[in-house]
Amino acid sequence: MGYKGPISQRQRRFGEELQRLRTAAGLSAPEAGALVGMKGPAVSHTEAGRITLNPDRLETWLDAYGCTDSAYRRGLAEMGQSNGKGWWSEYEGRVPDLSLDLAELETRATRFDNFETLYIPGLLQSPAYAEAIYKDAYRNGRWDLATAIQFRMDRQQILDSDRQFRFVVHEAALRMQFPGLEAMRAQLAHILSVAERPNVTIQILPFTATKKPPSAGPFVVCNPGCTDLSTIVLDLPGRAEHDGTAESIAAYGWKFQQLSEIALPAVDATSLSSSRNSWGLLQYLLYPLQA
Known part of the structure; x- marks a missing residue:
């Protein structure tokens, strides 16, 4: 058929x-x-x-x-x-196909590893931040801005599952102020809130890192419970590239592990407030925005 x-x-x-x-x-x-x-x-x-x-x-x-x-x-x-149907099906024709593919990949994954450089990961974005990301690209375009934002928020429901989510975010993404100070204040606070979930690990790669990062660009590794069937998603201008070759799965798995070792320890509200861990750095960046 x-x-x-x-x-x-x-x-x-x-x-x-x-x-x-x-x-x-x-x-x-x-x-x-x-x-x-x-x-x-x-x-x-x-x-x-x-x-x-x-x-x-x-x-x-x-x-x-x-x-x-x-x-x-x-x-x-x-x-x-699989018939390919899920919550994302109601958005068919309303968001790009690459967004639907990503939602299906996330739903199939039991472990999700994401490295980002200049932007906050989509699964961690607040509505105001997502609007700042989308507003120029969606202005007078084929896709509706409000629909795109809602789709991104609906994607985040997967964080309520028992799947494991690991994020390494470069400090540069946290210092960007294009969404505006109020939106960035809410965004950093949102990251701290999401990090309290037991299945979510968030680490910050600081400017002060003394080792060379193994990757200069963002990527996602979606593992559906079988490493050989993992999919690497590379976010490229205007499109997403998917790679499931054994070589790439091994290479990006190694890259994420190295990034985790270079980055600051994961966000943990029970740790001491120090810029030498991810929680402390987020608090340090959030403080001046609260004035």
């Missing part, structure tokens, strides 16, 4: 994984198709994310491809059988 509408990132990734497994097993598309009663072109369409795949056929292929990792098989099956 073919998909209707645009092919989502999840559908593309599912197809890419099938193609990678088949190629590694040394089978051609016609040979793989013969195993499940499909012709070569249908296999190609499946690997391109254009048509769905029967669960029994998936199991047959995974067996033939020599895939024995139970977590990977389970994760791939869930990816292939």
Whole structure:
């Protein structure tokens, strides 16, 4: 059965994984198709994310491809059988497709690692800060500003789950004042509030860091419970790039770990008020904004 509408990132990734497994097993598309009663072109369409795949056929292929990792098989099956529907579905046609893809990725993830440089991470943004981010890009454009802000706020409901969220934010993002002093005051206070959640870890990478950061640009690592099925999201001008190659998953996992070690200790309201930890630095930056 073919998909209707645009092919989502999840559908593309599912197809890419099938193609990678088949190629590694040394089978051609016609040979793989013969195993499940499909012709070569249908296999190609499946690997391109254009048509769905029967669960029994998936199991047959995974067996033939020599895939024995139970977590990977389970994760791939869930990816292939998902109908792609969720709370974000009501926003179809009202926000960019890349925003819908990100919401679906976040919902599938059991661990979410995010490094940001100049902007506060979307899952930590206050409404006023989000408006300052969007107002120029959405002015007289295709998308409605109020809808974009509401979508971002709805995304944040996932923080109420038992998933693990880790953020490393550069100090530069905390010092930006383009939203205005009042909005930044509320934004910093909001970060301190969110950091109290047991499943959220927030660290600040200070200007005073003495080690070279392993990444100069922001990125997100969405892990759905199987590292091999993780997705790297790179926020590029006007688009988002998704990468699920083993090399990138390993590289960005290492980068985030290194950033965590370079950054100040996580925000913890029970720690001593000191600019040498993330909580203290946030308080230090918040103080002059309260005048």
